Amino acid sequence: MNVFPNVSPYPMIPFEEAWRLVERQARPLSPERLPLERLAGLVLAEEIVATEDWPPFAAATMDGYALRAAEGLAPRRILGEREAGRAEAVRLAEGVCLRIMTGAPLPEGADAVLPVEEAAERDGQMIPQRAVRPGENVRPVGADVRAGSGVLQQGTPLGPAEIGLLATLNRAEALVYPRPRVAILTTGDEIVPPGQALRPGQIPNSNAPALAAAVALHGGSVALVEHLPDEAAALRQGLERAIGAADIVLTSGGVSMGTRDLIKPILEALGTVHFGRVAIKPGKPLTFATVGRTYILGLPGNPVSSLVMFEMVVRPLMRLLGGHRAIHRPRVQARLKHAVRHEPDRLEFQRARLTPQEGTWWAETTGSQISSRLLSLAGANALLCIPRGVGDLEAGAMVEAIRLDLPEVEVPR
Numbered sequence: 001m002n003v004f005p006n007v008s009p010y011p012m013i014p015f016e017e018a019w020r021l022v023e024r025q026a027r028p029l030s031p032e033r034l035p036l037e038r039l040a041g042l043v044l045a046e047e048i049v050a051t052e053d054w055p056p057f058a059a060a061t062m063d064g065y066a067l068r069a070a071e072g073l074a075p076r077r078i079l080g081e082r083e084a085g086r087a088e089a090v091r092l093a094e095g096v097c098l099r100i101m102t103g104a105p106l107p108e109g110a111d112a113v114l115p116v117e118e119a120a121e122r123d124g125q126m127i128p129q130r131a132v133r134p135g136e137n138v139r140p141v142g143a144d145v146r147a148g149s150g151v152l153q154q155g156t157p158l159g160p161a162e163i164g165l166l167a168t169l170n171r172a173e174a175l176v177y178p179r180p181r182v183a184i185l186t187t188g189d190e191i192v193p194p195g196q197a198l199r200p201g202q203i204p205n206s207n208a209p210a211l212a213a214a215v216a217l218h219g220g221s222v223a224l225v226e227h228l229p230d231e232a233a234a235l236r237q238g239l240e241r242a243i244g245a246a247d248i249v250l251t252s253g254g255v256s257m258g259t260r261d262l263i264k265p266i267l268e269a270l271g272t273v274h275f276g277r278v279a280i281k282p283g284k285p286l287t288f289a290t291v292g293r294t295y296i297l298g299l300p301g302n303p304v305s306s307l308v309m310f311e312m313v314v315r316p317l318m319r320l321l322g323g324h325r326a327i328h329r330p331r332v333q334a335r336l337k338h339a340v341r342h343e344p345d346r347l348e349f350q351r352a353r354l355t356p357q358e359g360t361w362w363a364e365t366t367g368s369q370i371s372s373r374l375l376s377l378a379g380a381n382a383l384l385c386i387p388r389g390v391g392d393l394e395a396g397a398m399v400e401a402i403r404l405d406l407p408e409v410e411v412p413r
């Protein structure tokens with residue numbers, strides 16, 4: 001029969017050290033060439049240099065008449081009409097013009113476009129109502145991008161403008177860091193899929209859907225979601241399958257000090273465990289291992305602990321694998337609306353709601369902070385960081401707050 005081990009073989013390390021150990025292992029994934037429609041949110045793994053001038057031809061920027069500006073107010077004979085997409089060779093001789101539509105190439109000999117609103121037509125002639133300057137209403141060759149110029153640097157996150165620019169440069173794909181594939185393994189004999197009648201002692205699996213949502217929302221692809229019993233052979237097989245299928249494996253539960261907490265010894269057998277205890281609340285039993293090039297994070301089973309650890313460790317790891325330079329969420333200083341109790345032995349992440357008032361952020365707790373209470377995370381827009389070595393805090397004290405409602409930012413390092 002198993003007895004409780006009363007000491008953990010893992011030293012308790014500060015959170016900063018735990019993150020450094022994760023960061024030290026993290027390598028961007030091997031770049032892949034993907035089509036434009038799959039690039040949104042990914043990071044460019046190559047430098048994009050324009051091979052040609054853009055636009056490649058001088059084009060009208062207004063509907064009107066292509067003409068020679070130097071001929072001033074003289075009426076011109078209308079040679080014909082040119083729509084966008086047409087480029088028949090036409091040469092404008094003296095005294096003539098060409099009706100031209102926005103986007104159509106300027107004919108040879110023309111150097112300006114007189115807008116249709118500023119001209120009249122009579123008997124096949126165009127009568128200008130004003131003179132145009134050379135170059136007016138013409139978008140010259142290379143106005144947007146010059147051949148040979150660097151357009152997008154490696155490491156650029158691809159949004160709508162960048163993807164549009166790639167298409168403008170006539171590319172249909174680009175080399176990018178792919179989305180990290182994340183496998184989710186929940187554990188626990190008491191855990192059952194949500195939506196069914198619960199027997200005494202059973203609880204619905206909230207970590208599987210919550211973590212899958214977190215992975216999908218933060219740029220990962222969910223490689224698999226599986227639930228495993230608290231049984232060594234099944235856990236080991238499940239872990240091996242997940243390691244084969246994913247860049248990151250998340251386990252939930254089974255990492256604390258109970259007799260059925262089997263994840264750590266299995267990870268020891270499969271690969272290298274870099275740490276198994278961190279001086280934080282929630283998340284103390286957080287475990288990090290690598291097996292080959294797969295990263296495994298053993299998250300505590302409590303729903304809040306697993307999501308807070310996702311936020312603090314998994315998400316930044318996913319961003320490092322995805323080639324991002326902006327890794328962490330921004331932090332702000334906030335003033336406590338009320339006193340906060342805190343044990344000085346570890347760093348605590350408290351779920352809070354920040355509101356702006358009189359030029360400062362005010363922080364208000366989202367209620368009881370026990371690690372099972374997801375209600376305190378739903379509706380939170382910040383995690384207050386109450387450092388180690390600090391005791392209870394008074395109302396009005398300033399604390400650092402991680403903004404959960406803002407995207408990651410790059411910081412000088």
Ligand code: AMP
Pocket residue numbers: 186187188190191203204205206207208252253254255256258300301302303
């Ligand atoms: P463990 O880390 O396995 O000791 O689990 C800690 C607490 O979290 C226990 O009360 C579990 O019942 C609960 N728990 C573990 N896994 C899940 C899950 N997938 N969904 C909801 N609660 C869980």
Ligand code: MG
Pocket residue numbers: 187188189253254301
């Ligand atoms: Mg468990």
